[in-house]
Amino acid sequence: MTLGRRELMLAGLGAGLAAAAGPRTANAREADAPQGSSTSEIVPAGGAIEQTATLQAAADAAAQSGKPLFLPAGTYATARLVLKSGTHIAGVPGLTILRYAGGGAIVGTENSENVRLSGLVLDGGGTPLGENGALLTAADATHLDVSDCRFMGSAEDGIVLRKAAGRIADCEIADIAKAALFSEDARGLEIAHNHVHDCGNNGILVWRSEVGEDGTMVSSNRIERIGAKSGGSGQNGNGVNVFRAGSVIVNGNRITDCAFSAVRANSGSNCQMIANSCARLGEVALYAEFSFEGVVIANNIVDQAAMGVSATNFKEGGRLAVVQGNLIRNLFFRKDADTRGIGIAVEADSVVSDNVIEGAPAYGILVGWGDYLRDVSVTDNLIRKCHIGIGVSVSPSAGTALITDNLITDAKDGAIRAMNGPTPVGPDLAKQSAEAYRNLAVYANVAR
Incomplete structure (x- = not known):
């Protein structure tokens, strides 16, 4: 890296100030440092000088000693730092800044x-990170703990984890070109209490390389303003996207302003x-699709979406759903040919009960589509101000539906x-009477 006269002057000024401050600066750093940590003697250079080698040496020494490395407030320009087992780096929240200077990751x-x-x-x-780059990467990492950190301004992804176990908590991940957090083949991961916003393609992705149990917990996050800048028909534009990953729990999140879905589970x-709590979604708010077996979609709020809940794709093996206790309102038609405007849609081996649906320009509840209907129970729902309250397939090959007490x-x-x-x-x-339709049992409903 070639330094100009201005950068050298800034660096000299920083070193001079540190020397002039002497013991007072050291005492201030020690006062901010967590108890038992090793206080870094690195002077932040305001990003003017790359400090990779010094930071790497300090991190290695801290890992060997077993003490946390505390970095005082300031900006440190660094290329990729590789952390060994036992490394703990702490800073002053919002004030200790590691700025990207090359290497595909910080x-x-x-x-x-x-x-x-x-x-x-x-x-x-916003500096190019290279293909598949990210601000933080971790592979085959156990007991990974990332908390109270901010990940900002990535030209690729924010955090990329592969075969990781641990937690990402109380962090802010924002202004990310692609996905805020991507996890593949997790081994026991918790993603909680984070603020994810202004991402180009997706918020939180929980994927597996092959279909299998994953068990990641995604809870109490605030996710907003997620785009689909790379296009597609649903692979982008989601607050939380689950792909091939089984037994994932997505609960207690506030998800708004996504180009497609709040939560989209494909083959999980x-x-x-x-x-x-979900609002202002461009397509299906809560989506279980393709070859899933078993999903519970319960006690959610959806306000403004092209569709509230979909547990479909029986043709591809999608089956076995409980859709219960959801409040769904203010649905709309999409501008493209796939119009939606549906509160809840299910196809196979499903129970739909105790939901409240208001304002669906197509169907409040849609049961089956063509031949794709088997063993669906629709009971005790309240449906208001829809074009058709409940639509149910009576195709000659359609299976049985029970519709009662709605x-x-x-x-x-x-x-x-x-x-x-x-x-x-x-x-x-x-x-x-519904006696003309051999596959339907319809009784004790109230309509006005």
């Missing part, structure tokens, strides 16, 4: 355990989406209608 760790970062800002500055069995009001084209594809056929089954 911090990386591999085949390690007990690595901890706290109180740091990792700032990519036994996933739970519970007690999330209250449906202000449905413009019928409270309960038999559907031949997108076309309603026959009378309103909330008011007349």
Whole structure:
């Protein structure tokens, strides 16, 4: 790196000030440092000088000694730092800044355990990181602990984890070109209490290289303003995206302003989406799709989406769902040909109960599509101000549906209608018998 006269003057000024301050500066650093930590003698150079070698040596020494390395407030320009097992780097939250200076990442760790970062800002500055780059990378890492850190300004991803176990908590991840946090093949991961916002493609991704149990917990995060700048039909634009990962729990999150879904699970069995507050979604708010077996979508709020809940794709093996206790309102048609405007859609081996749905321009609840319907129970739901309250497939090959004890009001084209594809056929089954349809049991519903 070639330094100009201005950079050298700044560096000299920083060193001179540190020398002039003498014991007072040291005492201030020691006062801020966590108890039992080793206080760094590195003087932050305001990002004017690359300090990789000095930082790496200090981190290695701290790992060997078993003491945390404390970095005082200031800006440190650094290329990739490789952290060994037992490394703990702490800073002053919001004030200790590691600024990217090359190497595809600011911090990386591999085949390690007990690595901890706290109180740091990792700032990519929008500088190109190279393909598959990220501000923090970790592979085959156990007991990884990242807390109270900020990840800002990445031209690629924010955090990339592979085969990691541990937690990412109380962090801010923002102004990220692609995904805020990508995890693949986790071995026991918690992602909690983070603020994720202004990301180009996705918020939090929980993936596996092959279909299998994962068990990651994604809880109490605030996720907002997630785009789909790389395009696609749903692989981008999601607050939380689960792919091939089973037994993932997504609960208690506030997810808003996503181009596609708040939570989208593709081929992930036994996933739970519970007690999330979701608003202003461009497509399906809570989505279980393709070859999943088992999903619970319960006690969520969805306000403004093209569709509230979808647990479908029986053709590809999507089956076994509980959709219960959700509040879904203010749905809309998309501008493209895939219009949506549906509160809840299910197809196979599913229970839909105790939901409140208001304002669906197509269907409050859609049961099956064409031949793709098997063993669905729809009971005790309140449906208001929809075009059709409940639509149910009566295709010759469709399976059985039970529809009972629902209250449906202000449905413009019928409270309960038999559907031949997108076309309603026959009378309103909330008011007349469904005996003509061998696959339906419809009774004790109230419509007005």
